[in-house]
Amino acid sequence: MKKKLCALAVTMAVLLASLTVWGNSGQLTAAAKTTENLDSTLNYGQFLGTEGLQGVYDAKTPRTADELEVKWKKQTGSGWNDVPGAPLVVGNYVYCYSSQYLHKYDLETGEELASAQVFGESTNQFMINLCYGDGKIFVPVKTNNMNDGTGVTKAHLRVFDAETLEQLYITDDTIGITNNPAISADMQTPVMYHDGYVVTGGYGANASYACYSTSDDDPTRSDEVKKALWSIQSEDRAQSFSWNGAAFAGDYVYFADKGRSPGPASIYAVNYKTGELAQKLALPEKYMCNSTLVYNDKNNRLYVPANNSDGGASIRSYEINADGTLNADEQSVKEWKSGTKGGGTQSTPVIYNDRLYIGGGGGTMGSSEPFHVVDANTMQTIYTIDGLTTKGSAALSTAYATEENGNQVYIYMVPYKADTVWIISDREGQTEPVYETVQIGSNYCSQTIAIAPNGSLVWYQDDKNLYVCGNVNDTTITGEDVNAQIARQADPAGFGYYNKVEIARIHERYDALSDTEKAKVTEYDKLLEIDKVLALDGKNAAERLNSGIAALPETVTLADKEMVQTLRGIYDKLSEDEKETIVGLDKLEAAEAAIAALETAQEIEALTADIAALPAADKLTSADAGQVKKLMAQYEALKEEDQAKVANSAVLLAASKRIAAIEKQMADAGQLIQDTLAGKEITLDSMESIKAVDDALNGLAESDLALITGIEQYLSPAKVDLVNLLIQRLSGMKITKDNAAEAEALIADITYLYGGVLEADLKYVKDYDKVAEAQAQLETLKQEPEKPEGGTDSDGKAEQPSTGEAFPVAVVWAFLTAGIAGSTLLLKRRRA
Incomplete structure (x- = not known):
């Protein structure tokens, strides 16, 4: 098998000798469908495509919703175990795992050309990121249930010929060995290829990051077991390596572990040929990493995405020293922080033309982190796109970039709650979002779109479909296109x-x-x-x-x-x-x-x-x-x-x-609600607790109140319950001069509490009309003339003491029916 040529490690003469033969139609010719010609700079051969220019492609992708059409889609099964793995595009083929098998499809037609068994029985592996290199497909496998006699039981790689899908060998299970002999590490980290080597890591207690040579040492056997050249075991007892893909620079490979809360993640700098650990560098306290690291050759910096101690996304940029270590001097390190409350990221930065693109949506069920465009040198935010939350990374096309249009690029993203594809347009100097969305698919998606050499967009969703969407226009690369690509170079x-x-x-x-x-x-x-x-x-x-x-x-x-x-x-x-x-x-x-x-x-x-x-x-x-x-x-x-x-x-x-004070007040009030009302029976004695909560909420903006879930879950229902108790007590009274003051106090408490009931909960208040009736009775008493003590009126009857000025019933009714008009808790949220 011919090794994949690495653009960062060979001279241009060797690099150019490996170029794939293409036809004038813009599609791969028949000659390109041989194994020796699968190596190409146009391939999407691993996570984020091509090393050295990750996430960036030159194909004529659809620029608008009108230009995009579904070329074909493949339903891969019905159960959770049938959800596809992340696809590759190599030559004119799409490779994808699903339902225990590695599949090879024709890029143009969707016809299945070959398949190979990966598991012996249905297995739920959450994430399968394939990798291509040296004419081989590397499949991460979390357990061996094939009964193949290899002795490998835990997480490993199964390796297939890219042309025939014949199994060539498997690796040992160094990756999957954990501190629990009964448990194997999972495989959620991308397999990354570089110059005849592949690296990846296991997700589990004290699992390892391991490196393997890609050579087929014994071509006569398919059950050959390749030993790891080296491995690094994580000290993170809980999770080890999850989504932690590697970056290569010079003789070194860089990767991070996930980190274990509240302890920080660490970055490892390892000589990938020898396994020598040059440096282990801890991120700041409470920083967690669920992403792939990226090396930017232009400024010789490593970009490390993480979730920071403030709960938002962060990217730290480190200069790489000549000895392969990272310059951790505080004057050298640059950092971008999103500042998003409840944010985070599992995306990987994509860098092009000094602009960095990073998605948000980290965490098991996503987050509120939006999409950001950042200056890759100063690490300052250029602009943000709210509403786009994703676990995927950017897929960017330079096909239409020219000097005249400010090197305009197009970026493609699938949100985590997936029923759309986002097409984002960006150019030099742009400071505001420009985008549109296309309705495609359903369910969730944690994927990054692969851009094929012909401009097709390829990805899968949890609806168990593999999607291939293309451009309705001709995607042939012309002489004018190539000329424009050259012209915009320095x-x-x-x-x-x-x-x-x-x-x-x-x-x-x-x-x-x-x-x-x-x-x-x-x-x-x-x-x-x-x-x-x-x-x-x-x-x-x-x-x-x-x-x-x-x-x-x-x-x-x-x-x-x-x-x-x-x-x-x-x-x-x-x-x-x-x-x-x-x-x-x-x-x-x-x-x-x-x-x-x-x-x-x-x-x-x-x-x-x-x-x-x-x-x-x-x-x-x-x-x-x-x-x-x-x-x-x-x-x-x-x-x-x-x-x-x-x-x-x-x-x-x-x-x-002020922000710190607001956040503290919100947190303290939320905790007070939890401590005093959650799970508590509401009685007439609960009034003091409810008023204490209202005092704790006083001064917060309505938008901040709406964010305190305890108001909807506990406070508003508690006020309903207490209002109903007070109305029962009020309606059981026959209001007289002797208990008028008590009735007035009850009405005041009911009115106060009623004003703090959320609109959606008002329907649970019973017999509220009795409050107006009681108020009317009070007014009647007040309007009766009061006779002087010991005196008589003109009819000779004893005079009653005066009750003061009359208060019209209509005014009382208007006040009561105004509901929450006088309340400090003017909330309009509906209960879930």
Whole structure:
């Protein structure tokens, strides 16, 4: 089997030699359907597709709802165990697990071409993320019930020939071994391929992250058991590795464990060839990680998504040192926090053109975290899309990006509660959401869309369907398309950044064109010059770096940022001897410092404007908590001298204090409701407890009251019960002068309580009309003339004491029927 060529580890000459043959129609030709031609930069071969440019593709996907159509869908079964696994698209094939079998479908027609047994009996495996590499399909399997005589029992990988689906070998069960001999770890972490190796981890008590060579050492046997080259056991006794896919950079692989609450998750830096642990770095306290890490070659940084101690999503960005360790210095680490209350993420960042895309929806049953677009360098939020909560990650197409349209890209997401596909449009400088949705599918979905080479969108949902949706328009890649992809790349004479995978894809698309279409690629010479830049190493790279440093302007601006980043990237990849030949390193470092200062000034300006846009402190509600916390995180990330430059920082600090007070009041009131009313019998003596709760709620905005579930569950029903008890007592009274004061007090308590009953609960109040009747009786008593003590009226009858001014019955009735008009708990929520 020919090994998959890694774009980050081979020279351009070798890379280009591996390109797949494509026909003019934009679909793979028959020649591409051989195993040796399955390796392509156009494949979606593992989670987020292609290493080195994860989540980013160049195919002509549908840009609007009108352009999208369902090409085919495959019903895979009826039970929970029949829910498909995450599909791959390799060449002209779709690979997918479901119902105990690995399936291979034709991308165009949906015809099943082959299948292979994975389990011996129906097995509920929550997540199966396939992986392709070296002409093989790697299937994560949580238990061996095949009776295959291998001796493997716990979680392992079954490995198949991608062309025939013939089983080649299985791995040992190092991944699945836990601290409980009777229990195997589950398999919820993506299998990640890199340069002849695969890595993945187990989900269970003290399970391991393991690495295997992909070679088929004994082609004569299908029951060969491959031993792990190395493994790292998690110290997290509860969960170990869940969704924790790996990133590769240089000789090192980076992955995180899930972390065990309240302890933080840890990042591991391991030499993937030797298994040597270079570093284990704990995230901040209470940070949990359920995502794949991403390496961004452009700025040499590792991006670590997590759920932070504030309950929202977070991404920490670490610079990678020359020895493979992460720079954990607080001045180097950059962090983005969403500030979303009740948020979190299981998504993985997708980075393109210095913009980072991250979904929200972490946690077993999702969360309220929205979708975010973030500056990948400054880690500041650009904009947010509310309403899109997802456990998947972005799938992004660059097919339509040009210099003229601001490098416009299209992003595809499936929400967790799935009955739609979201199509998001984004471009340079955009600060507001632009999107539309398409009604497709049902049930839940935890998936990331795979983008096929022909522009089709491929994913599964828990409705047990595998979906393949395409573009109603012609998706043929033309000479004009390739020309536009080249034209928007940086000038080779400058020092801009090139992504090796992206350039290799352009070559692959160009080579598939007819001669007529190739003639339209007027920028082809530029592509060849880019190749020369990418092929630089050793002495040539050092010479280019010296030229670049000499070309740096005396006064650096943000427009020079990419050049400075590129020069630093060249320097970091030089050997120590080559670094000694660099002239003017201090000039490069000064330029980096100038860029950092300019970015800081930009951050301060934006922060000051965002603070000014906050409501006044006395108008804040818990709905503002996310924004206030986000701004506080930005403020606290600044150096002390830079914090002093935020002119309205006092406004932010006051807002932060007010938000903290609101959240505490809401939490305390909710706990008081739980302690005093939950499960308690309501009697006439409950009035004091109910009034104490109302006092605890006093001053909160109506929107904040609506968020305290105890009001709907316990407080409003308690008020109904007490109102009914008081009405019973009132209706049993014959109101006289002697008990009039008692009746008035009862009516006042009933009116007060009734005003705090939710609208949906008013129907449970009985005989409320008796309150008006009692009030009328009181008014009648008050209207009777009161005779002076010992005196007589004109008829000679004894005079009664005066009861004061008369209070019209109509006014009393209007007051009572106004219900909650005078109450401090003006709530309109309905009970569930």
